[in-house]
Amino acid sequence: MRKIDLTDFQVATSETARDINRRIVLNLIRSHQPISRADLARHSGLQRSTVSVITEQLINERWVTEGAIGHVVRGRRPRFLHLNKERAGIIGINIRPTHTVLALADLDAHFVAQQALPTSRDPEQFVTELGSRIRNMTRMRSEVSYEGIGVSLPGRVDLGSQRLVFAPNLGWKQFDLKTPLEQITGLPVELENAANACALAEVWFGRHTEGVSNLIAVTVSEGIGTGLILNQQLVRGSTGLAGEFGHTTVVDDGIECRCGNRGCWEVYASNTAAVRYYYSQSASNGRNDKSSAKVMGPELAFDDIVRLAKQNDPKAVESINKMAHYLGVGIALLITGLAPDVIVVIGEVTRVWDQVGAVINRVIQERSRTHAVTRIVPTDPSIQPRLQGTIALVLQKHFGAPSVA
Ligand SMILES: [Zn+2]
Numbered sequence: 001m002r003k004i005d006l007t008d009f010q011v012a013t014s015e016t017a018r019d020i021n022r023r024i025v026l027n028l029i030r031s032h033q034p035i036s037r038a039d040l041a042r043h044s045g046l047q048r049s050t051v052s053v054i055t056e057q058l059i060n061e062r063w064v065t066e067g068a069i070g071h072v073v074r075g076r077r078p079r080f081l082h083l084n085k086e087r088a089g090i091i092g093i094n095i096r097p098t099h100t101v102l103a104l105a106d107l108d109a110h111f112v113a114q115q116a117l118p119t120s121r122d123p124e125q126f127v128t129e130l131g132s133r134i135r136n137m138t139r140m141r142s143e144v145s146y147e148g149i150g151v152s153l154p155g156r157v158d159l160g161s162q163r164l165v166f167a168p169n170l171g172w173k174q175f176d177l178k179t180p181l182e183q184i185t186g187l188p189v190e191l192e193n194a195a196n197a198c199a200l201a202e203v204w205f206g207r208h209t210e211g212v213s214n215l216i217a218v219t220v221s222e223g224i225g226t227g228l229i230l231n232q233q234l235v236r237g238s239t240g241l242a243g244e245f246g247h248t249t250v251v252d253d254g255i256e257c258r259c260g261n262r263g264c265w266e267v268y269a270s271n272t273a274a275v276r277y278y279y280s281q282s283a284s285n286g287r288n289d290k291s292s293a294k295v296m297g298p299e300l301a302f303d304d305i306v307r308l309a310k311q312n313d314p315k316a317v318e319s320i321n322k323m324a325h326y327l328g329v330g331i332a333l334l335i336t337g338l339a340p341d342v343i344v345v346i347g348e349v350t351r352v353w354d355q356v357g358a359v360i361n362r363v364i365q366e367r368s369r370t371h372a373v374t375r376i377v378p379t380d381p382s383i384q385p386r387l388q389g390t391i392a393l394v395l396q397k398h399f400g401a402p403s404v405a
Pocket of ligand 1: 257
């Protein structure tokens with residue numbers, strides 16, 4: 001139960017109940033489509049007449065369409081309802097430190113167009129470039145009505161100012177991405193941290209999340225992000241900065257992180273860490289890699305190390321094992337502290353999950369003794385969770401639970 005916040009509440013109007021029922025029906029159609037009105041009434045517990053009124057409204061607003069006629073033994077043959085996935089276009093943008101993907105999705109979060117561009121070091125130039133690409137994309141499909149733009153960022157956005165305030169791996173200073181992008185495109189823009197976007201994607205589109213109320217997404221890339229959904233609610237904290245487990249200290253007096261702290265979890269368990277482990281082995285035969293985070297300009301990328309590990313290259317296997325060990329260290333902390341139902345690991349590292357998952361589970365068994373029952377699953381990279389999360393961000397406006405009281 002949630003306490004009613006007397007500084008920030010919304011009283012229920014006669015529209016509130018209607019809005020809630022409408023969202024329930026819309027979600028039932030989304031998850032059970034094609035579905036008849038009779039089945040909608042059965043699943044929702046609403047009166048047939050109420051279901052009829054709501055579905056008529058949804059059909060008039062083009063959220064839902066009527067499809068094939070069903071077969072029944074006797075009585076009137078029902079017409080099946082399904083989501084009108086072509087009704088709206090949603091623009092998803094996944095910004096990573098090196099490159100950005102821009103995509104157009106339909107209501108089913110199915111991507112109908114995608115393009116990539118390098119991420120500029122200059123955010124102002126970058127937002128202009130993004131804006132003009134979005135305009136070209138929407139002009140080419142002018143028949144679609146656009147709902148909005150969702151953006152996934154390797155950083156945190158201040159909830160009050162909507163400015164990007166913490167993005168050590170992107171190298172941008174505090175920056176307002178929302179206002180110029182809205183001005184250029186004329187569409188509403190929703191910004192979200194990449195790990196939060198992934199957590200939303202798992203909840204809305206994932207395979208492991210039916211009936212799950214507590215889920216943590218751990219994104220492993222240039223850094224490490226965590227997105228927390230606890231009691232079905234995304235945890236942002238009052239400033240939007242909650243979830244930065246990647247920048248908690250796991251090694252005292254360890255390697256300096258881009259955030260300014262030393263020994264952060266992401267310095268030891270990210271893709272960047274595995275590359276460093278690989279090169280520190282080859283450079284000095286096991287020399288302590290504590291001296292510097294940037295020992296030398298690595299020629300191999302993390303993808304190459306994953307490929308080599310799959311070919312049983314001993315140095316690559318050792319580097320991945322060390323990274324997996326530290327992933328386990330942080331994940332054990334999350335399990336002990338928050339006991340989520342599921343932890344979903346997202347990133348290129350899931351390509352060697354047989355190796356990585358075994359190491360992570362061993363570390364968790366050693367370190368987390370609370371008997372929390374948490375499943376640890378690799379994400380399916382084909383669903384592009386960072387990008388799908390941006391679609392969920394925009395869809396939440398229509399499909400999410402309304403906040404009242
Ligand atoms: Zn840090």
